[in-house]
Amino acid sequence: MTALLADPVSEVVAAAEQLLERRTGAPVTLVDPIDLGGSGRTVVLRVRCAENPFSLPRTLVIKQVRELSPEAEARRIAAYAALPADEPRVMDTAFLREAVSYQFATALATDSRPGPELIAYDLDARLLVLTDLGDATPIAELLQQADEAAVTNSLMALAQAIGRMHAATVGREEDFTALLRRADVPHFGNSISEQVVASAPKVPALLRRELGIEVGQDIVDRVTKAARLFDGGRYRAFSPSDLCPDNIIVNDAGVRFLDYEWGGFRDATLDIAYALVSFPGCLCGVELSPERSAAMAEAWRAEVVGMWPQLSDDEVLCARMLEAQLIWVWLSTYWFLPDDHERIAAAREHHLSLPRSKALIARWNTLASCADHAGAPDVAAHAREVAERLATYWT
Secondary structure, three states, X not given: OEEOOOOOHHHHHHHHHHHHHHHHOOOOEEEEEEEOOOOOOEEEEEEEEEEOHHHOOXXXXXXXXXXXXXXXXXXXXXXXXXXXXXXXXXXXXXHHHHHHHHHHHHOOOHHHOOOOOEEEEEOXXXXXXXXXXXXXXXXXXXXXXOOHHHHHHHHHHHHHHHHHXXXXXXXXXXXXXXXXXXXXXXXXXXXXXXXXXXXXXXXHHHHHHHHOOOOOHHHHHHHHHHHHHHOOOOOEEEEOOOOOHHHEEEEOOEXXXXXXXXXXXXXXXXXXXXXXXXXXXXXXXXXXXXXXXXXXXXXXXXXXXXXXXXXXXXXXXXXXXXXXXXXXXXXXXXXXXXXOXXXXXXXXXXXXXXXXXXXXXXXXXXXXXXXXXXXXXXXXXXXXXXXXXXXXXXX
């Protein structure tokens, strides 16, 4: 983190001062901006309230998605127009979805909020003002400790926090959808679901081309069913949908989640499975023995079983964990098996990043173990075949 004194930081600070003045009805002065590491067009700052009317917090976090130049905007629109018809159009709904997600989360009881509280927002200016979570440790740092017991404790705390978030938001999807409509978000579903629908059917051809593997129809059918967890599923709850360790911190209040640009409702088993296959949307890797994985699943279940008593049945839990892990490993392979250097380079910027060979082989082996436990020999055999071919592929 570094202190910043020049534009565009001063413009973002000035916009936040104006927004807070409109909200409080009194002048607000924000000073000492600290760069928290935004990416692309996004500026994220920590600021101190020098003038603090109506008991605003002493420090705040400002997040703004900056406007593109007319030329860059034209290039962006042209790039989207050139996409194949089956590729999802994200456009600029990400900021609106994040603002809605923070509104929704802030309306929860204080001890149920999964992350920062939303203080103020301006949709036209693409500006959010959030509470500052203070001195916090990235969970990625905690997961890199040499003390295995401490790492296990951090993973248990993560699983419990995911479960508490789910338990607090079950049955509130209509509230979230109403906020989306009020913000005029053109797509009420989760755009990740669109990516799954577009991407998952392409994996058999990818495995055939790169690894010489023919995927049986039984596996394809299982994956098709698993893909429905993103826009359906029996255990629906809110998720930030980007649970990479770089977006998770730990402070005095516990585990907290950041970055809600993809926030929405989906089957909650996708979130705990995301951790159990070691964060398949990036190349982050954590050593997860079968015992650790089982303990994490149990920690999550303890938080949600009161809302979903069916999950007290071990067979039901295993079946749902297998389904969710299958679709994540399938998608992770689609994202990282091809030599997409831009995607791979971005993933390697993460703190727990592994070589993609090691990450993908580990994910398929994890899936094989899960399938053994769930009594699904067809999935186990498929997963082991892919893992073995990947090992040969990268030797």
